[in-house]
Amino acid sequence: MPTIKTVPIGIGAISDFAREIGALTGIDVSHIVADSQSRLPWYSRSVDSTYLTGKRVFVFGDGTHAVAAARIAVEELGFELVGLGTYSRELARPVREAAKAHGLEALITDDYLDVERAIEAAAPELVLGTQMERHIAKRRGIGCAVISAPFHVQDCPARYSPQVGFEGANVIFDTWVHPLVMGLEEHLLGMFREDFEFHDDAVASHLAAEGEVRHAAEARAADNDGPAWASEASAELKKIPFFVRGKARRNTEAYAREQALSEITLDTLYEAKAHFSR
Numbered sequence: 548m549p550t551i552k553t554v555p556i557g558i559g560a561i562s563d564f565a566r567e568i569g570a571l572t573g574i575d576v577s578h579i580v581a582d583s584q585s586r587l588p589w590y591s592r593s594v595d596s597t598y599l600t601g602k603r604v605f606v607f608g609d610g611t612h613a614v615a616a617a618r619i620a621v622e623e624l625g626f627e628l629v630g631l632g633t634y635s636r637e638l639a640r641p642v643r644e645a646a647k648a649h650g651l652e653a654l655i656t657d658d659y660l661d662v663e664r665a666i667e668a669a670a671p672e673l674v675l676g677t678q679m680e681r682h683i684a685k686r687r688g689i690g691c692a693v694i695s696a697p698f699h700v701q702d703c704p705a706r707y708s709p710q711v712g713f714e715g716a717n718v719i720f721d722t723w724v725h726p727l728v729m730g731l732e733e734h735l736l737g738m739f740r741e742d743f744e745f746h747d748d749a750v751a752s753h754l755a756a757e758g759e760v761r762h763a764a765e766a767r768a769a770d771n772d773g774p775a776w777a778s779e780a781s782a783e784l785k786k787i788p789f790f791v792r793g794k795a796r797r798n799t800e801a802y803a804r805e806q807a808l809s810e811i812t813l814d815t816l817y818e819a820k821a822h823f824s825r
Contacts, residue, residue, distance in 0.1 A: 555711050556615035557719070559622055605630035605671035607654065607662055607680055608695030610638025612710070614645045616675045616694050619719060621649065629669040630654065632662065634677075659683070675723065678702065692722045774803040777812045784816065798823050 549571045555564035562579075569576035604626040606616045610633045620626040631646040632654025633639065639655045646653035654665050659679045666674060666683055674684040674691040678699045684691035693702045694710075708722075709715040776784070787795050802819035803811050 554611050554615055556612070556715060557619035557623060558713075558716050559618060560615060561713060561716065600625040602626050602673055603629045603669070603671040604673045604675060605666050605669050605680075606694070607632045607634075607674075607676040609633060610635045610642050612695035614641055617645055617649060619716075620675070620723075624720075624723070626673070629671050630665055632656065632665070673723070692725070773800040774808055775810050777810055780811050780813045780816045783813055795820075 551564060551567045551571070553560055553564045553567055555561040565576040565579045568574065602625075604620045606613050606620065606628065607630070608616070613631060613633050617628055617631050621628050628649045628651065631642065631649060631651055633642045634655075634657040635642075636655060636657075639653070642655065643653040654662065656662065662676075662680060663683045666680070666687070666689075671689060674680050674689055675694045676684075676691065677695055677697050678693060679697065681691045681693055681699075693699075707714075708718045710719060784792060784796060784799075799811055799816050799819040802822055803815055806815075808815060
């Protein structure tokens with residue numbers, strides 16, 4: 548019996564999958580190939596896609612998803628593939644063929660330390676891998692999306708999230724782009740940390756009148772009469788993004804007053820966070 552070999556993960560592979568079915572069955576599939584139901588091609592043609600162009604990506608996982616991810620990364624999102632591998636020796640051959648097509652030597656190993664060394668050498672900006680690669684990427688401050696097993700319960704959202712087909716292409720697009728786009732947060736924090744409107748003591752820009760600015764300054768001075776901050780707690784507070792840091796400070800100081808605490812320690816900060824999260 549004739550079989551279909553293409554796994555329909557990614558727009559290009561879905562089109563190839565449909566063509567294979569059409570060739571074997573004699574069914575006209577041109578409308579399926581032409582009428583894409585995914586947002587990924589639209590995004591790839593948009594101005595915003597230039598942010599992703601040339602991003603270095605390292606792919607590692609089971610053979611099927613690793614090969615599919617490499618194709619999507621290069622052909623549909625414009626990434627630069629700097630590593631491709633699998634822990635599945637049964638699927639080593641197609642992974643090696645895919646790596647060769649991308650001008651790379653495949654990494655075939657089930658030792659996570661080998662994978663970590665390869666990621667370190669490749670210096671990617673995004674890792675597409677398993678839960679093990681997520682841990683590696685987190686230690687190195689690299690964006691990561693889990694594309695295959697083994698994975699963690701946190702990779703199983705309580706929503707419809709397929710990988711295969713046009714809707715799967717949407718899910719993949721959202722999952723991969725998110726860690727890269729969210730990487731802008733630290734960049735923006737660094738860019739605006741010393742800005743006159745965004746530092747810790749800045750007055751809101753809508754307080755343009757002199758009297759409003761004075762009242763805001765007096766309110767801040769009154770807040771300074773609260774419990775003292777231990778150096779360790781103060782350092783931890785500064786790690787909170789500036790746009791919510793003021794609220795975190797006020798909540799923590801209010802909690803300390805309720806508990807009749809004269810000093811805010813690191814434990815106090817965490818306790819206040821837990822208290823207001825209820």
